[in-house]
Amino acid sequence: MDIRFEGAGARFGERIALEPLTLTLTERRIGIIGLNGSGKTTFARMINGLTKPTEGRVTVNGLDTRDDAASVLSMVGFIFQNPQNQIILPIVRDDIGFGLKNRGMGKAEIRTAVDVVLARFQVSHLAERRAHELSGGELQLAALCAVLVTRPQVLILDEPTNQLDLKNRALVERTIEGLNEDVVVISHDLELVDDFDRVLVFDKGRLAVDAPPEEAITRYRELVA
Numbered sequence: 001m002d003i004r005f006e007g008a009g010a011r012f013g014e015r016i017a018l019e020p021l022t023l024t025l026t027e028r029r030i031g032i033i034g035l036n037g038s039g040k041t042t043f044a045r046m047i048n049g050l051t052k053p054t055e056g057r058v059t060v061n062g063l064d065t066r067d068d069a070a071s072v073l074s075m076v077g078f079i080f081q082n083p084q085n086q087i088i089l090p091i092v093r094d095d096i097g098f099g100l101k102n103r104g105m106g107k108a109e110i111r112t113a114v115d116v117v118l119a120r121f122q123v124s125h126l127a128e129r130r131a132h133e134l135s136g137g138e139l140q141l142a143a144l145c146a147v148l149v150t151r152p153q154v155l156i157l158d159e160p161t162n163q164l165d166l167k168n169r170a171l172v173e174r175t176i177e178g179l180n181e182d183v184v185v186i187s188h189d190l191e192l193v194d195d196f197d198r199v200l201v202f203d204k205g206r207l208a209v210d211a212p213p214e215e216a217i218t219r220y221r222e223l224v225a
Helices: 040-047 069-075 092-102 107-120 136-148 166-177 213-224
Strands: 003-012 015-025 029-034 055-060 076-079 154-158 182-186 198-203 206-211
Touching: 003 040, 015 040, 015 055, 015 206, 029 040, 029 213, 040 055, 040 076, 040 154, 040 182, 040 198, 069 076, 076 136, 092 107, 092 136, 107 136, 136 154, 136 166, 198 213, 206 213
Parallel strands: 029 182, 029 198, 076 154, 154 182
Antiparallel strands: 003 015, 003 055, 198 206
């Protein structure tokens, strides 16, 4: 992973969502923390081009999120805070295969790819289930499968344990730990990122702390206090 912010910032009208910043991300597991409205989600959405910088530029493995938008989107997967909003089709198998169908793959090839990704996360039993019947943890895993079946190099997860009970939280946490892909995790759940390689703390639209987890989390608690 090679993600670069080069004087990149974002504003919406008169409101500054993220002050311009310059940094390079190369670590495999990066946590992003901060209060609501601190700029952390804007920062994450700028990585895969869901939000374009209004000044400066962002590149992923050398590709500009503005000029090479389609390539960056295929390289960086994003799982939203409410995964049910990401699931389009009612049957889990069909939804996971939807992105592959849009890429022109045949039915047999899609079925094989879906079976492989379901087996990878030990959720083959969910294949024929209806999305509205799934638990919170199962929804997260279904959304994860739908993104990873397209083989992104980087995965961004926005509040993956939000509103999950302890059992489902543990399920999602174990799954994240076992991912081979590079991951960027936005979370209020500090324990989720306390063993990551690097943690960024955002405050009032600016990057306030960029440090190893223990230092970043300590300084975040000081900011909150």
